[in-house]
Amino acid sequence: MNSSAKAFNDSVARYQNTQQGNDRAFAEYAAATAADPLLASHRTYVEKHQLGFGDSAFHAMWQQLLGAAVSRFGKIDALEIGVFKGQVVSLWALLARTHNWSIKVTGITPFAGQPMPKATWWRSLKARLSPRFRERIRSGDFYSEDDYADIVRRHFAHHHLSFDDVRWLKGYSTDQNILTAVVQDQFHVVYVDGGHTYEAASADITNFAPKIPAGGWLVMDDAAFDLPGTAFWKGYDSVARACRILPSLGFKNVLNVGHNRVFEKT
Numbered sequence: 001m002n003s004s005a006k007a008f009n010d011s012v013a014r015y016q017n018t019q020q021g022n023d024r025a026f027a028e029y030a031a032a033t034a035a036d037p038l039l040a041s042h043r044t045y046v047e048k049h050q051l052g053f054g055d056s057a058f059h060a061m062w063q064q065l066l067g068a069a070v071s072r073f074g075k076i077d078a079l080e081i082g083v084f085k086g087q088v089v090s091l092w093a094l095l096a097r098t099h100n101w102s103i104k105v106t107g108i109t110p111f112a113g114q115p116m117p118k119a120t121w122w123r124s125l126k127a128r129l130s131p132r133f134r135e136r137i138r139s140g141d142f143y144s145e146d147d148y149a150d151i152v153r154r155h156f157a158h159h160h161l162s163f164d165d166v167r168w169l170k171g172y173s174t175d176q177n178i179l180t181a182v183v184q185d186q187f188h189v190v191y192v193d194g195g196h197t198y199e200a201a202s203a204d205i206t207n208f209a210p211k212i213p214a215g216g217w218l219v220m221d222d223a224a225f226d227l228p229g230t231a232f233w234k235g236y237d238s239v240a241r242a243c244r245i246l247p248s249l250g251f252k253n254v255l256n257v258g259h260n261r262v263f264e265k266t
Contacts, residue, residue, distance in 0.1 A: 002099070004067020007032075011064065012254045022229035026258045032060035038098060039063060042091055042159070051155055052087030054221070054260075055232065059091060061257045065217060066095055066103065069188050072215055075102040079187040079211075081173045081204055082194035082221075083109035086152035093161045106167040106187070108178055108194070111149040174203050187211050193221035201242035209249045212265045218251060224259040235259035 001009075011028075015021060033039045039059040046052045069076045080088050089107050096103040156163040171178045173194050190212055192204045201220070209218055222235030223243050234240075243261060246253070251263040 001071045002067045004064045004099070005071035008064035008068040015255050017227065017253070017256060019228035019230060022224075022227060022256055023231040025256065026055070026057050026229070026232045029057035029060045029257050030055065033057060036060065036063070038094070039091075042094060045158065046087050051085040051151070053084075054087070055258045057232075057257050058088075058260055061255075061260060061262075062088065062091055063095055065189065065219070065262065066092065066101065067099070069217065070099075070101045070103070073188050073213075075104070076188040077104045077106065077186060078189040078191075079106045079108065079182075079185075079208070080191045080193065081108045081208065082192070083107040083111075083148075083152065084193070085148065086155040088191060088193070089166060090152075090155050090159055090161060093156070093165065094159050097161070104167070105165070106169065106182075106185075108169045108171070108173050108182075109148070110172055111147075111152075111168075111170055173207065174200065179207060182208075182211070185211055186213055188213065188216040189219070190217070191219045191221065196222055196236050196239050198238040198242055201239045202245060205242055205245050205249070209246065209251065209265075214250075214265050216265045218246070218263045218265070220261045220263065222259050223261040224256055227256060227261075229256075232258035 011025065015025060033043060033056045043056045043059050066076070066078070069078075078092055083089055089105055092103060092105050095101065096105075153163045169178050169181055187208070190208050192201065192208070194200060194204055205218075212218055220239060220243055223239045224232070224234040225237045225240035227234065227240075243263075246263050250266050252266050253261060254264045255262040
């Protein structure tokens with residue numbers, strides 16, 4: 001067992017889903033990121049160039065979780081839904097190279113924004129008439145137009161990583177062509193960070209959780225809205241509600257780091 005796997009297993013063993021337990025886990029993982037030169041450097045670059053959201057604690061979480069996956073399965077397949085500017089997939093690739101871990105990375109992303117309508121009168125009208133539009137506003141579901149593919153390419157290049165080593169599936173995770181492309185796939189680690197409405201988050205769970213084998217992990221972003229804790233931002237109610245599907249699909253919530261919730265397939 002590698003040291004990252006041992007650290008992850010130790011964290012899971014002592015984890016308690018209480019205010020004290022969640023705040024302690026968040027603080028410990030943030031400290032672990034700061035103490036690791038590779039993780040700290042990557043996170044500093046992300047923050048400096050506005051290449052992602054989330055918290056620094058997630059970097060150490062990913063190092064430990066991927067280490068646990070490699071220790072358990074050997075070669076692993078890891079999927080991120082909602083790549084944005086490449087913070088997580090570039091970290092995965094960097095960790096694979098640094099630790100000589102065999103990780104095949106897949107990213108599902110449209111490489112496009114979903115901008116808020118510019119006209120204030122139109123935004124106001126839609127907000128009054130459309131419950132779905134109001135939910136999209138509440139769940140932070142709008143992103144500015146940009147050349148996201150170029151941003152991610154440059155992000156990878158900065159770390160001397162190959163953009164083309166990632167399997168890119170361009171589109172939304174609910175698109176039929178995307179679902180067809182992964183129909184035969186199995187993923188040992190899945191990170192759901194796509195649409196944050198209840199409909200989108202629950203669809204990602206329904207479509208991709210069954211692709212995780214026993215012992216694999218599903219990580220839900222922005223999903224701690226209804227969890228105890230005071231030291232971190234908790235995400236969105238819509239995503240937290242979608243997570244309630246997971247026990248019926250055979251998943252156990254084994255660890256929470258800030259608003260990232262880690263579920264293991266039993």
